[in-house]
Amino acid sequence: MQRTIHASILSVLVAFLSLAGSGAAQEAEPTRSIVNITGDLYRAQNNNHYNVFLVTSDGIVMTDPIDREFSLWLKGELARRFSVPVRYVLYSHPDWDHASGGVVFADTAEFVGHENFPAALALPGGNPPLPANAREMDANGNGLIERAEASGNTSDRFTLIDENRDQLLSGAEMIRGAVNDVYPPTTTFSDRHTVTLGGKRVVLIYTGEAHDPASAVIYFPDERTVFGADTLQAKRFPGGLGPNVGAWIEAINTVNELDYDIAATGHAMMGTKADIVALQAYLQDLAVGVAAGVASGNSLQEIQESLTLDEYRDWDRYDTQRRTHIAAVFATLQGNP
Numbered sequence: 001m002q003r004t005i006h007a008s009i010l011s012v013l014v015a016f017l018s019l020a021g022s023g024a025a026q027e028a029e030p031t032r033s034i035v036n037i038t039g040d041l042y043r044a045q046n047n048n049h050y051n052v053f054l055v056t057s058d059g060i061v062m063t064d065p066i067d068r069e070f071s072l073w074l075k076g077e078l079a080r081r082f083s084v085p086v087r088y089v090l091y092s093h094p095d096w097d098h099a100s101g102g103v104v105f106a107d108t109a110e111f112v113g114h115e116n117f118p119a120a121l122a123l124p125g126g127n128p129p130l131p132a133n134a135r136e137m138d139a140n141g142n143g144l145i146e147r148a149e150a151s152g153n154t155s156d157r158f159t160l161i162d163e164n165r166d167q168l169l170s171g172a173e174m175i176r177g178a179v180n181d182v183y184p185p186t187t188t189f190s191d192r193h194t195v196t197l198g199g200k201r202v203v204l205i206y207t208g209e210a211h212d213p214a215s216a217v218i219y220f221p222d223e224r225t226v227f228g229a230d231t232l233q234a235k236r237f238p239g240g241l242g243p244n245v246g247a248w249i250e251a252i253n254t255v256n257e258l259d260y261d262i263a264a265t266g267h268a269m270m271g272t273k274a275d276i277v278a279l280q281a282y283l284q285d286l287a288v289g290v291a292a293g294v295a296s297g298n299s300l301q302e303i304q305e306s307l308t309l310d311e312y313r314d315w316d317r318y319d320t321q322r323r324t325h326i327a328a329v330f331a332t333l334q335g336n337p
């Protein structure tokens with residue numbers, strides 16, 4: 001009896017340990033998927049990042065390559081499923097976490113980005129000092145981050161930041177960011193750029209300075225779908241509202257002037273045009289609400305207490321972003337009374 005109990009405990013323990021082992025292994029594996037949106041348009045996932053691609057008889061038009069590992073995986077999946085090469089990579093913006101890895105498709109693809117895109121890959125001139133958050137890492141105070149000094153994201157992304165590969169991060173390299181693996185656009189545009197392939201049209205549309213000076217959305221008119229990375233959010237508060245809420249309102253206005261049904265986002269859930277109309281309403285309610293509070297002589301704290309924006313309470317990140325957004329609009333209004 002005793003022996004049987006021990007044996008069964010042991011077998012449970014072994015089962016638990018092997019489960020725990022496989023669980024840990026799975027955690028390291030990225031979550032990747034490909035789902036059909038409509039027609040020949042698909043959405044691909046790499047953990048918290050997404051792109052879309054359109055399959056035509058003459059090849060594939062895809063948006064942000066996201067990163068090198070994902071692009072290698074996606075290239076294999078596309079070859080296996082569709083047997084046509086990627087002909088175009090269309091960039092939403094140059095941020096490293098959306099725009100890296102495109103070199104994987106450079107043998108067959110043209111790369112299109114906004115005319116402000118290349119500047120994001122260039123080192124800023126004038127030998128700027130380390131940004132404030134990087135100065136904390138500079139233990140020996142020589143104005144550079146050595147490998148041993150780097151911590152957190154700077155350590156993880158060291159090789160993507162180190163532009164000249166000298167194992168030292170300068171102020172200019174820190175300001176430029178982790179863009180070493182971003183393949184530069186081979187074609188740039190100012191307002192709109194249309195790509196045609198296999199009888200299909202895809203249009204890049206510049207949305208102004210919101211989130212990034214090179215922000216664009218990618219419009220698939222026949223599929224009635226628009227793709228945007230950090231600017232398009234469905235039932236979710238944007239991460240930040242840089243450079244100002246006015247630029248955001250203009251950007252979302254530009255998107256909603258398009259005739260579309262589906263909002264394919266670069267993060268989290270996809271949505272519909274109604275979700276992006278609601279985002280536009282939120283930005284306006286936020287701007288008007290803060291302006292009214294300022295006009296009444298209220299402090300930031302008072303506005304953060306009273307401007308509850310209850311209509312948007314169900315959205316993802318309400319708890320963390322509402323106050324931050326109010327503070328951002330408040331600061332803008334203080335700077336431009």
Ligand SMILES: [Zn+2]
Nearest residue numbers: 093095211230
């Ligand atoms: Zn971004």
